[in-house]
Amino acid sequence: MNRSVYVAGMGSTAFGKHAGTSIEALAVDASAQALVDAGIDRTRIGAVYLGNFISGPLNGKEVLAGLVAEQLGLQGIPCTKVEGACASGGIALRHACLMVAAGIHDAVLVVGVETMTHASTPEVTSALNCAMDNEYDGLSGLTFPGLFGLAWRAHAQRYGTSREDVAAVVIKNKAFGLNNPLAQMGAALTIDQIAVSAMIADPLQLFDCCPPSDGAAAVVVCTKDLLSDLPNHPRIRVMASVQTSGSARIAQHPDLCSFDATVLAAQQAYQQSGLQPADIDLVELHDCFSIAEIIDSEDLGLVPRGEGGRWAAQGRTGMHGDVVINPSGGLLAKGHPVGATGVGQIVEVVSQLRGVHPNQVDQAGIGMTHNLGGTGVACTVHILGREA
């Protein structure tokens, strides 16, 4: 990347149920917050990238980037929806960063949005399955809980990961969520409560699964020059912005305990930023299921391979651990409005790096986000750093 890219503003709706609010209205709300937070004149926004996954099937609405821009009074500029299943938000951010870095635009608005809670469970399940290779894997009848249930079994067999280890992730993230006003399902849970909750896809139980959500999150990214004209927030620089792909076919994964796309994205992100895993103070990663946090933490190189469960159980991924994982509450507690999630992670990290997060990590200087689509078919990793 040629020019440095900074996050100048951020905004988010709460994640949760927003019955009666249109998907455009949620996106406009988060976007307007981000524009105000950035203190930027709307005429300086050169493009809009909108991350969304299933507004077509669930809302009968596409071309959302243009609809949202129009309501924001942004006229004539390129407005693009990008889609990569659950990684849609991260992909939107990456494109905004590329446009600024390459000198094509000086400031770009990024917004991620999804609404799901208005639809029935079978409708939502069907729509989410748009992220799988149904021609190839459909016959197996696996939905996403099925896949991650298999992954858990494989991880348990190979590394000895126990129900208690996995529950430690749930307890941590649900507790973080209690303090986060953007989170929809924070809770003070015990291992016993988790262990008696409904079975979803053995061994995944109810509290191991993120809830369906409505929500939107937005950020404004811009050049260093433009940033100097804006309100005096701490300077948050995008140190790495990476997008990769992996197999969409479950049977093609050489290892159910790892996602190739994450491993590759992490390698590229460390290389791009010149950082190492030990430099990362906190990470917002894609815990769509509890076991996913364990696998992701290993794939990102933050935790030794096979140790993700034990590190969680020993508190090494908690607030005073070696690396703080999902201090927002993660997808498990915040919820997972699919297209919004990757941008919401950025909002959480920026909040940490500004030192204003409700679950503030001490001395947070470097934060990472990780957004994984489908069965690992798309992945984004971003690293953000606070400049003095």
Add this chain to the structure above:
Amino acid sequence: MNRSVYVAGMGSTAFGKHAGTSIEALAVDASAQALVDAGIDRTRIGAVYLGNFISGPLNGKEVLAGLVAEQLGLQGIPCTKVEGACASGGIALRHACLMVAAGIHDAVLVVGVETMTHASTPEVTSALNCAMDNEYDGLSGLTFPGLFGLAWRAHAQRYGTSREDVAAVVIKNKAFGLNNPLAQMGAALTIDQIAVSAMIADPLQLFDCCPPSDGAAAVVVCTKDLLSDLPNHPRIRVMASVQTSGSARIAQHPDLCSFDATVLAAQQAYQQSGLQPADIDLVELHDCFSIAEIIDSEDLGLVPRGEGGRWAAQGRTGMHGDVVINPSGGLLAKGHPVGATGVGQIVEVVSQLRGVHPNQVDQAGIGMTHNLGGTGVACTVHILGREA
């Protein structure tokens, strides 16, 4: 744009009915043709951009960019679906061009794809309406034929455009389509046949409307350096690549006889290329309805305002006219597999500039494409030129 961008290869399925062929298979077919035509080793492809509009609602499939890349054996690279209604294909091409121009990748695969003919007419109509602002315009009950019917009435009232003028567009494009093996609905039509065809949305009749289609088209774009390693096709350079937005709300359009997004995109494309309308030898523009060709030709500056109908009737937009419009047969004769259309236009223009088109325009040196989404909410314009 910093680095020059060239179209190194192209491929397309026929547009039409492809019953029993999956949307991924169509995209893979066109992409594989483009890769072979480019003669490029697949390991040199740095990213995939896939244009698609309504695979979610009509096929229950998203994350197509990753699915298609996997089947092509492209591993690990960023794969992004972009969506901007009927302009999705043009938006995919623009992003590929930006990535090459900015030095992010040396070669990028672009593919546009859609399947529609498997779905019922009400399903297709509903899905197409995803491109409108249904919160705002839904109450009016307008579908796209309704909008373009209104536009025709406005154009007729203001400029005196007649049924005969508009029929001249249909007769021309249907005749071009007869020679084009990629076109699904070429025909030798008379004004009488058009005038007695079924009324769709008064004054639009059956032959004034493009048919629903399945199909895919693909191109490979790359740097000049990389091109020199590839087979010795004529050098086709992307001289302008522009994306704009306009109002999605019909009642917000100041003028039904013009689309702001097209006017702005054309201005920017002429500026970017240093060319003028008189330099354009041929154009593939977005004739989703016959009247749209007339409006688009005026918005692009190729025909004087209000004269689009008369120019068509006088043969000034035909094979030996002032500017050749839609020598492929356009959407009216080729069909309109929505996400594929913008890329298909590029395939047609490249074919012209290589001198191998079934309706070859004499001395074709400069070609333009124009792709318009929804009610003018998204627009792309590209200008391609053959280098000596």
